[in-house]
Amino acid sequence: MKKIVSVAIMLIVVITAAWYLTKPYDYVVRFTAKTTVGTVNQSIKSWYAAIEGTEIIDQTQFDELKQQFTFGDSTHVYTWKIQALTDSTSRVKVYIKDTDHSIANKLAIPFSRTSIEKRSEANVKEFYDVLNSHIDKFKVTIEGKSKTRATYVAYTPLKGLQVEKAKGMMYNYSLLTQIMLKGKVELNGTPFVEITHWNIKNDSIQYNFCFPIKQSDSLPNHPEIKYKRYYEKDAIKAIYNGNYITSDRAWYALKEYAERNNIEVDLTPIEVFYNNPNMGGDELQWKAEIFMPLKE
Structure with a gap:
C-alpha cells in the first residue's frame, strides 16, 4: 500500500511539474x-x-x-x-x-x-x-429601447479608423455649414453620424456625417456633399458625455447591453451630437445620443 501511495504521489508530482513547465x-x-x-x-x-x-x-x-x-x-x-x-x-x-x-x-x-x-x-x-x-473622462448611460428620428439630410460619406472620426467630423462640420449657409438651406436639427459599416477587428468604419435639413428643389451642388432621406429606426439608446473622439465607448456599452438582454442589433450605430467640439469647454458636459439599431 505504501508503495502504491508513493507511486501515486510521484505521478502527481511529475504531472504537475510537466504541466507547470509546459x-x-x-x-x-x-x-x-x-x-x-x-x-x-x-x-x-x-x-x-x-x-x-x-x-x-x-x-x-x-x-x-x-x-x-x-x-x-x-x-x-x-x-x-x-x-x-x-x-x-x-x-x-x-x-x-x-x-x-x-x-x-x-x-x-x-x-x-x-x-x-x-x-x-x-x-x-x-x-x-x-x-x-x-x-x-467620460460617462455612458444606457436608456433602453428608443427610436431614431426620420429626417432629410445633407451628408458627406467618409471612412477611416474609429479614432479618426472626430477629426473627419470637425472638417466636414465646417464644410457643410459653409455650403448650407451659402445656399440658404434651412437646417432641421443637430448633426449626426450614421455608421454604415463597423469592422470591430481592425477598428475601422465607414460612415456618413449628416446635417438634417429642410428638403427643397434648390439644394446646392458640391462634389463632396450628397442628399438623402434618413428613415426612423427602432434602436437601443445611450447618452454619452465626453470627448467625441471616444464616443465609440458607448457603442461597446450598447453592444454588450444587447448581448446580455438577448436583443438582436445591427452594429451600425447612430450618433446625434449636441455640442460643437470646435468651441471647446468641459468635455464631460458634451452630450451625444447614441443609438444601436435593432435587427429588422
Whole structure:
C-alpha cells in the first residue's frame, strides 16, 4: 500500500511539474476594471501605441488581445483576456510569456522575485492607471429601447479608423455649414453620424456625417456633399458625455447591453451630437445620443 501511495504521489508530482513547465505563460496578472470589455479593449490599443518597442500581434477576438514587448534581448508576449462581470465591470487577466527564457523563468519564479514579475506588474499597473484616468473622462448611460428620428439630410460619406472620426467630423462640420449657409438651406436639427459599416477587428468604419435639413428643389451642388432621406429606426439608446473622439465607448456599452438582454442589433450605430467640439469647454458636459439599431 505504501508503495502504491508513493507511486501515486510521484505521478502527481511529475504531472504537475510537466504541466507547470509546459503551460503557455510564465506569469499572470489579474485586476478588475470598472468599465466595459470594449473600453478595456480600446484602451489597451491606445496605451500600447504610445510605447516604443511594442505591437499588437493578434486581435482576432474582441475579448482577447496579444501584445508583444521587446526589452533588450527578451521578447515578452502579453495575452489580455477580458470578461464582462456586470453592466459596468470587467475582469482582466494578463498572461505573460518570455519567448526566449520561459523555462528559466518558470524554474525561478517559485523561489525568487524575478525580473519578469517586476516588469509585468509595473507595466500592467501603468495600464491600469491610464485606464482609470480615461474612465474618469467620460460617462455612458444606457436608456433602453428608443427610436431614431426620420429626417432629410445633407451628408458627406467618409471612412477611416474609429479614432479618426472626430477629426473627419470637425472638417466636414465646417464644410457643410459653409455650403448650407451659402445656399440658404434651412437646417432641421443637430448633426449626426450614421455608421454604415463597423469592422470591430481592425477598428475601422465607414460612415456618413449628416446635417438634417429642410428638403427643397434648390439644394446646392458640391462634389463632396450628397442628399438623402434618413428613415426612423427602432434602436437601443445611450447618452454619452465626453470627448467625441471616444464616443465609440458607448457603442461597446450598447453592444454588450444587447448581448446580455438577448436583443438582436445591427452594429451600425447612430450618433446625434449636441455640442460643437470646435468651441471647446468641459468635455464631460458634451452630450451625444447614441443609438444601436435593432435587427429588422
